[in-house]
Amino acid sequence: MNILKLTFCSIPDHDMGKANTLVLSMLLTVDSQRLSDKEEFDMLHLDELVGSIYGYGPFEIYTCGCGTAQCAGIWEDITVDQVGDNVLWNVPNPLITFIEGSTYDHFVFDRQQYRQAIHDGLDEAKSMILQHGGSCRVGPYGFTAGQLLQLTTIEPDAVIDRRPQPxxxxxxxxxxxxxxxxxxxxxxxxxxxxxxxxxxxxxxxxxxxxxxxxxxxxxxxxxxxxxxxxxxxxxxxxxxxxxxxxxxxxxxxxxxxxxx
Ligand SMILES: [Zn+2]
Structure with missing residues (x-):
């Protein structure tokens, strides 16, 4: 069984030249390993990650800071499946600059652990946002601290299902x-x-x-x-x-x- 972990850290936003602004940076690991260490931090569509707790099909979990995954060289989504109590990932390897003929890694998570990891990570991020009081940049572009505060890992009435339909x-x-x-x-x-x-x-x-x-x-x-x-x-x-x-x-x- 693989172990998912989501962590956040906050750093002053030098890019924006505003001392009062924090950037929340994310790290997602599987068995303490990142899927790509090309960049110092991961850029994740957190809503996609949350959707993948119960969802099926392709999820654009990793992306570029601008919100367009291809810009970061990510050409394929992670395909998610739900089997019994498990969340399954089919991940292109390498994740970044995946080329045809490359292989896929298969990960199996316990859904309780997977959900809890995302829940704990989001809780950490939410308390950073609330404690800071000032403005926080999250990302990718267009995704705000306010949207992060709205994210919940409670099972939705309608799970996301992107599997091919007849x-x-x-x-x-x-x-x-x-x-x-x-x-x-x-x-x-x-x-x-x-x-x-x-x-x-x-x-x-x-x-x-x-x-x-x-x-x-x-x-x-x-x-x-x-x-x-x-x-x-x-x-x-x-x-x-x-x-x-x-x-x-x-x-x-x-x-x-x-x-x-
Ligand atoms: Zn970009």
């Missing part, structure tokens, strides 16, 4: 017979939680439906075409599609370069 799609037009040559259809996918959808044209290859229509058939053309007769579809071997149907989601784009 995608739901349905045929919204077709199958149609296009230009007396192609059997095509328009598929629409509703993207849950985003209130948006996207549509594309698929063509029947004789074996399966493909989005790689060659030559590409414009959506307008498909919409303007009449529904293909049942006999034609049967002859071409087009199966009756369950309605609606689930698309298999491609592997989760944990690598942030895939999202940008």
């Amino acid at each position: 995608r739901h799609a349905h045929v919204c037009h077709g199958p149609v017979f296009v230009e007396n040559r192609y059997i095509a259809r328009v598929v629409k996918e509703e993207i849950a939680g985003r209130g948006s959808s996207h549509m594309w044209v698929e063509a029947w290859t004789g074996i399966h439906w493909t989005r790689e229509t060659i030559p590409s058939i414009p959506m307008d053309t498909v919409y303007a075409s009449k529904l293909a007769p049942v006999e034609l579809l049967a002859e071409a071997g087009v199966p009756e599609e369950p309605f609606p149907f689930d698309y298999e989601l491609p592997p989760l784009a944990n690598n942030r370069s895939g999202i940008l």
